[in-house]
Amino acid sequence: MKLVMQVKLLPTSVQAAALEATLRACNEAATWASSVAFEKDVKKNFGLREHTYAEIKARWGLGAQAAQHVIKKTCDAYAALKANLRAGNLGKSDSRRYQRVSQKPIAFQAEGAQPFDDRMLSWQIPERRISIWTVAGRMKDVAFTAAPEQLATLALYRKGESDLVCRDGMWFLSATCEVPEAPLNAEPVDFLGIDLGVVNIATTSDGEIMAGRGLNRIRVRERKLRAKLQKKNTPSAKRRLKKRRRKEARRAKDINHKIAKHVVAEAERTGRGIALEDLTGIRERVRLRKPQRATHSSWAFAQLGQFIAYKARRAGVPVVYVDPAYTSRTCAECGHIDKANRVSQAWFACRNCGLVAHADRNSSRNICARAWELWRRGVRSATPALSPKQRGKAGCKRGATASDARCASSSHQ
Structure with a gap:
């Protein structure tokens, strides 16, 4: 690779x-x-x-x-x-x-x-x-x-x-x-489900929550400072803007690398594969209030997925992408689907069996179960389909091939 x-x-x-x-x-x-x-x-x-x-x-x-x-x-x-x-x-x-x-x-x-x-x-x-x-x-x-x-x-x-x-x-x-690349683990014992979000960037099916509210507070503070300096528009403000530009992108990239490295190391250590959501086109599918748009759009979910994918390929860990529909409303214990199950951003309470759990942990367990079901049915390459925009970007890479444009799975390259 x-x-x-x-x-x-x-x-x-x-x-x-x-x-x-x-x-x-x-x-x-x-x-x-x-x-x-x-x-x-x-x-x-x-x-x-x-x-x-x-x-x-x-x-x-x-x-x-x-x-x-x-x-x-x-x-x-x-x-x-x-x-x-x-x-x-x-x-x-x-x-x-x-x-x-x-x-x-x-x-x-x-x-x-x-x-x-x-x-x-x-x-x-x-x-x-x-x-x-x-x-x-x-x-x-x-x-x-x-x-x-x-x-x-x-x-x-x-x-x-x-x-x-x-x-x-x-x-x-x-x-x-x-x-x-390391030889692929063709017989994983299970899958490590990863739920991606804004408040909690990544939550695993083991219950581990990575990078949450503290990081978001930093991002909000940086955004307010940037708006304040842009409004002031003095030479010193422009110098400070130039000095701080790309700072948030560098921080996001660094954190995404650390999360991806940790997730892949844990999956490799336990002999499991990695289950991710197919979030292709999420910005077009989701409608948000104006105050939420900047927060939702400022984190690079695709970048985190790509980092996990290439690190998994290098370690020989299989990656399967699943349909994210209703993972946040489905009970991981009994499978009951109800919008009312998601009582708040943080908590899930099943109306059928009474399960109470962290909402992102429940979602990651559903992602894990879906990936395992796909794997048992013989699906060995379940990478997300590229949107026209992504296909155009993939084709722009020097020397890029069709397989370079896809994420990690058990069968490509």
Whole structure:
């Protein structure tokens, strides 16, 4: 399976200036190549190369490999745009947004990511140094930092291109690694049901509740502070907004990683599979009051599901997705379904057998039971169907295949 390892570069001021100049030159060349591709309607790699390769090398001083990657990046961008248009992600064909993006060439940001292959980039992992091509010449001894686990993965499994990224003045390299998967556990003893929510992000069928009200209070406080700074709109407020931007997304990603790691480790330790809800299109299906919308939409349920899926694949733990309908209204003991069973957000009380339990724990037990029933009936791949929007995004990934776009199960890849 493919994993992306991101390491942080620690360049000197001279090295950073060279890296910045390289990104700018590559993206300016890509923007020019994009205009040629749009004007001549040539958006395939070899065809576009005939019209742009020599000019890119002469005009921007790029090497042969860098020029090749610029052309390939341009073609990939048009392939991604075509997939998004076909999937309906940019509106209908007569909408203003659709017309705006389809009737002009693609432009690349000055600090957009640029791919580097092994001819342009070499790694000295034990020394935590890289040697990288730039428009100012080969830059050697560029330091980087990474966790010991990342270094071990890079040393053993790094394969293919690495992307140079500049974000908020910091430099990163995203390296692709081909990591082997563990043999799948084809005979799980049971399933660990996971109920995903807003108040409690994840609740297991064992009764463990992960990340709840405390985290939501932080998110509300951050949202209020962001609105206050946006309203103030002074230079100092803008500086604070820039400093805090993406902070909530980073926190959510970190917590999702920790939850996914814990869930997969517990399932692997006990010889169980993992049962998740198929929440595809949940934002379109659920109607909420205005005060609830920001809270409901700000947490990345799909990201958490993806993290659990790929970590489970790596550990050989099967994952089954189940229909979430009525899991919060069904009694896990007697199976009685009634809207009145859910007496509050936190508590479940069955009107038939009298069971009283934590509502999310009851839901996770129902999810577990449904997954086990699917498994007993021979369903070995029960991944959720992708929406048109998700299919468009999956098709936009460089080198993505149909199996890359699906989540973990016992049969793919």
